Amino acid sequence: MPQVPFLPQQTIDKEKFVPSPTEIPAVSADKEIRKQFEQSVKHEIAATGGVTVSFLDQFAASHFDKTMADAPVVADYAALRQAARQEENQRTRQQAQQQALHEGEWMVKIGALLPDNASLHAYLETQLPMQQMRLEQSGLSAQEAAGQTNRFRAQTVEKHILRSLSDDDWQTAQQVLTVQGACLDDSVQARCAQQIRHTFAKQQAKQLFQAALSQHDNQPQLAQTLACEQLQEPDEELKKDIQREIVDLAHQTRQQQALAQADLFGQLSQVDNEQKTQLLARQTLLRGDDFAIACEAAQQPEQPASPAQQAWFVKNYFNSTTDMEQAYAKGLCSPQDYFHLKSVQQKLRGGKEARAQHWLCRAIETWMNKQGFSSQDITQASYQVLGGSSEEEQLQIWKQLKTLLTY
Numbered sequence: 001m002p003q004v005p006f007l008p009q010q011t012i013d014k015e016k017f018v019p020s021p022t023e024i025p026a027v028s029a030d031k032e033i034r035k036q037f038e039q040s041v042k043h044e045i046a047a048t049g050g051v052t053v054s055f056l057d058q059f060a061a062s063h064f065d066k067t068m069a070d071a072p073v074v075a076d077y078a079a080l081r082q083a084a085r086q087e088e089n090q091r092t093r094q095q096a097q098q099q100a101l102h103e104g105e106w107m108v109k110i111g112a113l114l115p116d117n118a119s120l121h122a123y124l125e126t127q128l129p130m131q132q133m134r135l136e137q138s139g140l141s142a143q144e145a146a147g148q149t150n151r152f153r154a155q156t157v158e159k160h161i162l163r164s165l166s167d168d169d170w171q172t173a174q175q176v177l178t179v180q181g182a183c184l185d186d187s188v189q190a191r192c193a194q195q196i197r198h199t200f201a202k203q204q205a206k207q208l209f210q211a212a213l214s215q216h217d218n219q220p221q222l223a224q225t226l227a228c229e230q231l232q233e234p235d236e237e238l239k240k241d242i243q244r245e246i247v248d249l250a251h252q253t254r255q256q257q258a259l260a261q262a263d264l265f266g267q268l269s270q271v272d273n274e275q276k277t278q279l280l281a282r283q284t285l286l287r288g289d290d291f292a293i294a295c296e297a298a299q300q301p302e303q304p305a306s307p308a309q310q311a312w313f314v315k316n317y318f319n320s321t322t323d324m325e326q327a328y329a330k331g332l333c334s335p336q337d338y339f340h341l342k343s344v345q346q347k348l349r350g351g352k353e354a355r356a357q358h359w360l361c362r363a364i365e366t367w368m369n370k371q372g373f374s375s376q377d378i379t380q381a382s383y384q385v386l387g388g389s390s391e392e393e394q395l396q397i398w399k400q401l402k403t404l405l406t407y
Contacts, residue, residue, distance in 0.1 A: 033063050034073040041080065053088060056081045096138035104131050104152045112159035117175045120160055124180075128153060154183045161192050170199040197238060204233070205245030213253070217287075220257070224250035255350045261285050262346035265294075269339035270389055273298055293325045300335040307376070310383040313337050317386050318358060320348035340387065356391045360398060371405065381405075 040059055044051050060077050068074050107127050114120045128149050135145035157180045164173040173196050181189050208230055213223035227246045233239040264285055268276050276298035280286070286294055305313065312332045316322045324345060328338040344354065361382055368378045381401055388394035 030068070030071045030073060033071075034076065036063065037073050037076060050087070051080060051084055053081055053084045056084060093139035097135070097140065100131070100134040100138045101148070103134065104148070107131060108152055108156045108159060111156035112163050114160065116172055117179055120156070120176060121180065124153060124156060150183065154185070154188070157181065157183055158188055158192065162195075165195055165199045168199060168203055170196050170203065173199070197241065201238060201241040202245050205242045205249060209246050209249045218257070220250040220253040257285065258346045259350035259352070262343045262350060265339050265343035265346060266389065268294070268298065269336060269343060273302070289325065293328065297328060297335040297338050302336060303334065305334040305337055305383070307380075309333050309337065311379050313341065314379050314382045314386065316341065317344060318348070318354055320345055357386060357394065360385060360394060364398060367402070368405075373405075
């Protein structure tokens with residue numbers, strides 16, 4: 001169908017215009033077609049949310065003819081077709097731009113995975129010009145396309161640096177930053193440089209500390225001292241960073257060892273003497289006096305703790321600094337309670353707080369005080385509850401005791 005141009009309607013002098021009888025049917029026909037056109041457009045909008053050029057052309061092909069060039073309905077059609085074409089062109093540009101941006105984001109992801117600076121540089125030099133061309137073809141100006149392309153470059157370089165650092169590869173990150181860092185904002189460059197220094201410090205500290213730890217039979221404090229002595233770094237600020245990392249590694253190692261010992265002492269507190277001996281024979285965590293005292297305690301016959309030992313147990317349950325070995329040697333706690341308290345103490349030293357036990361003891365004391373029980377009764381009840389091997393068992397013991405005490 002030939003294109004129908006948008007034609008402005010002519011101004012009509014109503015007083016001079018008198019339609020002839022032969023024109024009246026034509027006007028009526030135009031009104032009917034215009035009504036059909038209006039109804040079709042409304043129905044299409046309700047069904048699809050808008051009208052397309054294709055829809056309008058199909059209506060025109062089935063309803064218009066050459067004699068209707070000046071009809072109002074044709075002007076309506078031409079105006080709507082122009083608006084629909086503009087919308088479609090705009091939507092096409094938006095889709096093309098979104099696709100080009102999506103391809104750019106994919107390029108950033110791929111570039112960040114490349115193994116080294118050389119492959120990253122080659123990839124970007126190949127991909128970025130094509131990416132800029134796609135952006136221009138999508139409707140962006142040359143300046144807008146260049147700006148977006150530069151952002152893609154910066155994103156790729158930054159993500160490559162961060163990905164390298166996540167793999168502890170500070171060398172590759174440093175090379176990429178040195179060679180291609182100019183595309184980054186100053187603040188991003190500074191942050192990346194700081195992150196590279198931090199990763200380098202962590203890696204150097206780990207190497208020095210692990211080597212020292214193996215030389216000192218897994219004793220973190222001695223390893224920390226040796227590692228700091230062997231550190232040779234001319235940059236004083238960086239040297240301090242490495243030293244802080246060494247201290248942190250020693251602290252983490254002490255916590256890990258404490259938790260491992262807590263597990264061992266927990267097992268020792270739950271088994272008979274024969275099994276205690278077997279556990280101690282194959283363990284690698286205890287040494288020196290700690291090992292000797294554990295072996296001696298494992299050989300003692302099991303017997304109930306005295307009231308004084310029970311009171312001492314409750315009083316020192318939450319104390320991570322008590323010398324348990326000395327207390328056991330003085331008879332302040334029973335052999336079985338020694339293992340139990342050592343497990344709790346090592347958990348505390350490993351960073352695990354005994355919050356549940358703390359609040360449970362508070363509840364026991366509060367409830368029994370209200371019921372009129374003596375301090376000795378409260379201590380005995382707390383001793384029974386804290387002697388449980390887990391939070392669940394301790395809570396169950398208290399529920400049972402509370403039931404008995406209410407009879």
